[in-house]
Amino acid sequence: MAYIIGIDTGGTFTDIVVLSEDDGKVTTDKAPSTPRDFSIGVIDAVENAARQLGMSGFQLLNNTAIFAIGTTVATNMLLTHTGTKTGHITTKGFEDTLLIGRVNQKIAGLSGIDVLDLARLDKARPVIPRNLIKGVTERIDYKGEVIVPLVYQETAQVVRDLVEKEHVEAIAVVLLWSFMNPEHEQEIKKIINQMYPQIYVTISSELVPKIKEYERAATTSINAYVGKGTSRYISSLGTRLKENGLKLPPMIMQNMGGFTTADEACRKPVLTCNSGPAGGVVGAQALANLLGYKNIITTDMGGTSFDVGLVVNGVSQFASQLILDKYVTLNPTIDVTSIGAGSGSIAWIEPDTGLLKVGPQSAAADPGPVCYEKGGTEPTVTDANIVLGRYPGHLLGGKIKLNKEKSFSAIKTKIADPLKMDVATAAISIIDIVDSHMADLIRKVTVAKGYDPGDFVIFSFGGAGAAHVGSYGYVGSKTAIIPNFASEFSAFGICSSDVIHINELSEPMRYPFGTERITAIYQDLENKALKDFQAEGFSRENILLTRLVDLRYIGQIQEMATRVPAGDLNHQDMERVIDEFEAAYELKYGKGSAYKIAGIEATTYRVHGVGKIIKPSPKKRRRGPANSSAAIKEKRDVYFRECDGFRLINVYDRGKLQPGNIVEGPAIIEAVDTTVVVHPGQTVKLDGYSNMIMQLSQG
Amino acid sequence: MQRVNEYLEIVEEAGEKAFRCKCGYILGPATDNYKTYALKCESPLKKAGPNVNPYKVGGEKFVFREFCCPGCYTLLGTDIALRGEPLLRDVEL
Amino acid sequence: MRTKNKIDPVTFEILRHRVGAINDEGASSLMLVSGSPVASEVLDFNTALLNAKGEVIVIGPYILEHGISLEQIVKYIIANYQDNPGINEGDMFLCNDPYVGALHQNDVALVAPIYWEGELVGWTGVAVHQQDVGGPGKGQVSIGATSIFEEAPVFPPIKLIERGIIRKDLEGEYFKRSRLPERLGLDLRAMTASNNVTSRRIRELIKDRGIETVKSTFDAIIDYVEVKLRSRLMELPDGTWRHTAYLDYGDKIYPCKLTMTKKKDKLVFDFTGTAAQAPAVINCTYPVLQAIVTGVFMMYLGYGIFPPSSGAAGRCLEVVSEPGTFVHAIWPAGVSKATTGARYSVIDAGSVCLAKMLAASDKYRDRVMAPWRSSSIIADLFGIDQRGAYFGASILDFMAGGAGARSYKDGIDTGGQLGAPAIAIANVETHEFRYPMLFLYRKQERDTGGPGKFRGGVALGYMWMPHDVEEISNAVIHAIGLQSPNGVGIYGGYPSSTHVVSLKRNTNILDIFRDGKLPASLDEIDGKFEIPPQLVETSLKKNDIIVGLGQGGGGYGDPIERDARLVANDVTNELVSRECARDIYGVVLDPQTLQPDIKQTEERRLEIKRERAGWQK
Structure with a gap:
């Protein structure tokens, strides 16, 4: 028996998914995360899963072919400013590039309302202080x-000062135009390696050889800053x-949606930042593939945040940059957009207008909602769900007890009484508001980018999503899917990933292009990728290389990644690439937006390499009857707006549902780690892989 | 008491409202410009810093005015003004 | 909700965000479709959604005045165009007329009514800065113009799109005089797309929620924001604050005199006494003055209120001014540089008065900001680029000026501009790829932030030269804020730097490169030194070098109260020179460690106090 293990280390829990290679069986479990040394929580999770499989942790690991893990170590180091002391070497005269941050660093990653809060804006807390940024003569x-x-003597002196006077342990090297000519950066790297082999060095032309020196410097500096710690x-x-x-x-999982070797991750730790949410999108993509869906909206509702991603035509959508702690980094990453809305979001009344608001503050896991009785006093979304009868009196199969009376009195005194509402109306209002915030984000990610949610299926995962998708999913989509093991879904995604290497190079040129030069660039990028994959033991037939080029109209900013054929390129090939670009451009930005004159x-050339990992296909369970009454565990009063109040409805036990069973709304389906709210007019059907397929009511 | 700014407040002093510095010094009646009662210094712009019109573009039409508290010598305000321009009364509460 | 409109509060809370999101979507479509550096990189544009009366419900977070200004344009159309040419479904009106509401001729607005089953429910609009709309001067400024007739052409609102169809004759008329007609074309399409998206979304919202709900929501949003703004004003003390900002142009100084009076929940901005208008270039019109004042007010008091509604802000304000002054120009005064002329004086005067009002309240003290950089150096370049093609460029790196100091911490270094929180400057590599230029440095410039207990943010400095061409044939350089700093200090804080522009002609820079050196300042280069006039059209040869030094933000509080360790950090970080540390901050540093010498610092600070003690009443 051989296994593939996927692990997602989160803030509260470390989730594990084990895939048995022989029979495709999936086992999930979790253990509390151990921030002081995350590896302890990892081993605990392995032990828990092994127990389910009836073996020891050692046996399980010993029979594991691939062990893939998403880690937040690099992200945490960045957010808590606990990376190593890092120096930065750049072209003389441009030492302040990281601090200037193109001026708009002060608003990077902020929402509109925070952008306008001028007296509270500040730039990023520098990962590298100004006195450790040194210019060298070269241009x-x-x-x-x-x-x-480049002047050797001066450079050697700068390196010596940084190491011996300032005691830096890492150095980031970012010179102007180094992606067009990396010689100077390479020379500096050689000097550092010769003088001080123990220093962790990142040069921008190796990590991110792309135009835009600020963003390149941010990416390179963060990488160097978290390099030693992540490696350790x-x-x-x-x-x-x-x-x-x-x-x-x-x-190790990376934010472009694939994993890589430990060695590569140690060289490029910045790519591990935000890999957890990327895992969720990849998992959804894999599952959608199995179920035959091409377009999906992934939604992950946790305690504090709501994340949305997109899969279009079977392909996860990428962003060309990722904002990390106000720094804009330049590696392509799976595009995940977030807002502060979750089950812990706090409901409050704005003093001067008397309006009800929900979030963005969250009670998170600590102190948590009022019903947890861990000291929380502010009513949250979870408290509203309890009051409305939607949640049972406990979570995680009874591990956490929920105190309904406390929720009720918090909502009564803090919301209902001041607003002169009854408690149930106050509670449903809280739910309506948080659901509408989430629906707005889905619209922003789809409609605002030219996609019609009606062409998409919504995937809902994260512990809280299933209770809300019946409402926030009401954006035009007809179907929502609550996958099996929804609450460990990122770990599932990591488990179902492949190895990915993206190699890129900027070399801006204008049409007509030198096809020989472009061919040479691609061959170079492909050779790099092949070398890596082959070193990792992939045979050629399992390596999939895709060429992309970022094209744009002169004088414009928007770039579009366009496919480029393999092999030696000739003029006709590039003509076809341009035709495809123009067609795609008009499709995305509207007829007449293409501006050929x-x-x-062409700015950046990219080879997206996938090393395919052969995974077992999950087994389909036999279909049972449509009638689901055998799974009814009780009847409970639950509030629905559609029913104008409470109604006595069926509560189903998710564990007892059989494939083919259909649950008609209004209903509640309770699983160990999640609760599904089925609204009147909606139905939920269990499929052969134990996913819940929800037909959203339309009209 | 009414706060005016970082350093000044308006207090009742013998039935009259007056500007008082945080050090306790009473500058003068609140119905007046506090600058009248402050110690004053008028200098060429270069006193304000090396990059304040270093090449004297347009000649030297502007002056730099400083006002401090006669009690504690804290700098209460600075003004950029055209040479010969009357003192600006910047606050009335 | 304690406002006039009867709409259920939960629906309101949901739709308030939805309406804000719809306006944002319009802005995103504009950036996507335009793709022009001005719209999608510098973000010199904005969108707005207005109610049927033409009051702004929401503006985007880009350049505030662009959104605010649409109110005057829409109100003008409503007042004048009902019968002829008529206002119908599918129409869009283009306008760059500053006497109607456009900020200056280069800021082109496109507004469109939104209909539902024949009923006008509101308006959507967008304004985008255009690099060149024609006229005698390349770019925005016509040097030496004596009236608006010698500046860029003016289009009062014209119905460019009639029932969904663009009028080819009018489109041609609009493009014809521009040196960069393709850019106009691209942005026009983007503006059209933006209005279409917003209209469509509003109609979908009506379909979903009903017209009455949507109309009430529109009004309720403005009422809601108004209630919030007025309650903030009520908490602040009543009083009067004054400030004079100075605009340097030609041989003259134009004082902009503001008296701001706050009574209960109302603010009056009175510009009486402001200098008479100039014949052309720097003035702004009254509708623009209103928009600028509204923008500054929102920056100081509109924080945390969603959505940003300038319609509501406008209700709390009254703007008094004298016709014929440079902030209230009368026809035919030229206004082509209004946005980097009179506008900056108004922002500056408004900032100081608002900051001082907030400083008088214990509750709002931590909202005080000394004025931000409020002036400009612009280089509009035209010529043949390194690839042999005609090019036009606006180098706007001056935008990286300093933010004003706060009452509890320093201003943001290279912080940007007060009314434009999202603006950005281009990367050096982007400039150099697009245009025939090579930067020799671009950095945060020492001693540009106003000293104070809390320091104003420092500004950007840069030095560049033409590269890979023999010359850049036309460089229109226009700057203000050269003679006096706009980022004045408050409560004993010192002012920022002024802008400084200098040139060295026919230098030995190529020899210096050949010797393997990179000069760190103009002093290390031989050549003919020049301080150019404030407005000049010149050419730059391949050995000419141009240097710009920006304006920082004003300081807050007495500089000798600044924590000596912070001063030492500033010196280490090359933001303050050792000379200024000693002379202005009274901090003496140990030459070895660059840490404060406590004893000598105490002595120096006493010495400064003794100097002050010698001043006269």
């Missing part, structure tokens, strides 16, 4: 021509797993 121009050569964690995790029976080093520019 390369936009063509890659050396205007002023990965290697200690590797050792611990090895001691516990794992034969191969662990694979202006001319076309």
